[in-house]
Amino acid sequence: MKALIPTGQAGELVAFGTAEVPEPAGGQALIKVEAFSINRGEIFKLAGGTGWLPGKDIAGTVVRAAADGSGPREGQRVVAHVPAAGWAEYAVAGTGSIAALPAHVDAVTAAALPLAxxxxxxxxxxxxxxxxxxxxxxxxxxxxxxxxxxxxxxxxxxxxxxxxxxxxxxxxxxxxxxxxxxxxxxxxxxxxxxxxxxxxxxxxxxxxxxxxxxxxxxxxxxxxxxxxxxxxxxxxxxxxxxxxxFHYDDAFEARPFGPDLATLVQLTGDGRLHPEIGRITDWADTATVLNDLRERRITGNAVLTLTSP
Known part of the structure; x- marks a missing residue:
């Protein structure tokens, strides 16, 4: 599959590469990624050259449900917050960090929700x-x-x-x-x-x-x-x-992300929460978007969409 890989170069932090489609564990679902958003913390990690595979906030469709029977079914549209490696055609997510999407909440809007x-x-x-x-x-x-x-x-x-x-x-x-x-x-x-x-x-x-x-x-x-x-x-x-x-996943909030994602999805779907998306573009432009976010040329979230292979 195609995936965005860190380059270690300041002017172009990521570039396309290839990776194996990840194999989900028992409590994980395999998601075909349709859109992802970028967080400033990811820019700092990439600039640090840690070798970390980027991507925490994704939206897409479940193509393989969790083997343990938990979480969304195959074919369900979802939003997820993952530890890493979400800037790829496929990603795995623990079912406790996934929320189902209703038909009226699109992938671009959903991808802007998780971490922020x-x-x-x-x-x-x-x-x-x-x-x-x-x-x-x-x-x-x-x-x-x-x-x-x-x-x-x-x-x-x-x-x-x-x-x-x-x-x-x-x-x-x-x-x-x-x-x-x-x-x-x-x-x-x-x-x-x-x-x-x-x-x-x-x-x-x-x-x-x-x-x-x-x-x-x-x-x-x-x-x-x-x-x-x-x-x-x-x-x-x-x-x-x-x-x-305060840190959003510290011990004070020792609970899975899924319920909070479901709350955010419901508020958005009801028109009570309005994600602020400053840029929507194809994931081929990710390196440029990273630079623009770093230089504060984008307000709110930036969302990248994946073209079909």
Whole structure:
């Protein structure tokens, strides 16, 4: 089968190669991939030259159901979140990480859901009861930010989003943000919950906006810049504040991805969640899309579609 293979070259991170069609284990289904999306974390892994086979978010059709009888049947259209190797004509996925797709949710839309959508959904849970509370989210122009803003607004939160450009900020307002600023220092605090995903100078600036007994959830470092945090400032700041690291698949959320994927699919199908897809193109353009995502020339998700062999 055709698959995208890391090259180790900065200007062209992946290229087409060949690989064996994977053999599913007992609790895995074999999926014919129709579309996949790219996450920024995958770009960093590829740039690091780890030899890791890329591809975590896929949508397609089950061509071989799991041998243990679990999960979707053969011929079922699905979306899945896999550990790796999803940028290929076929991929295997554990049945606990798969959700069935209704006829009115297409593969392109579904492929944009897994990692960003699951992260946003689990961030919402980690933030606790947010109805009527003030929330600040940095790095809101990415896939996670768009999903979180829409989900949190529907839950009754008053959201201030940090976005670098007015154009991207306008979309966040449409999704339910009360205000959009270009820098966390410009936000009108204090905030009960702060979600920080940029790192560098952004984290201490966002932390300074936290209300007494508030919570800051640190879930990313998109800037790739180290954080310098003066804990004397922290201790002199909001009384009883909590600073917590969050990862979408950590022990706090020790549960399979499938149920969350099913929730995201249902919300999307009902018109209550709107994946923000900044580019849709053939998977032959993957190397170019990776470069454009790295340089922030794409808003939201990028989805690549597979042509028939």
């Amino acid at each position: 959508g699951i992260t946003a959904l689990r961030l919402l849970r980690a933030a606790g009861s947010i109805a009527g509370r003030r929330v600040l989210i940095t790095g809101a122009s990415g896939g996670v930010g768009h999903y979180f803003v829409e989900l949190a607004a529907a839950a009754g939160a008053e959201i201030t989003a940090v976005s670098a450009t007015p154009e991207r900020g306008h979309r966040l307002m449409e999704l339910g943000a009360e205000a959009v600023v270009s820098d966390p220092g410009a936000a009108s605090g204090p905030f009960d919950v702060v979600l920080e995903s940029v790192g560098g100078r952004s984290l201490p600036a966002a932390l300074a906006k936290l209300a007494p007994h508030g919570t800051l959830l640190w879930f990313g470092q998109a800037s790739r810049e180290p954080v310098t945090l003066d804990f004397f400032d922290f201790f002199a700041g909001p009384e009883g504040a909590t600073l917590r690291h």
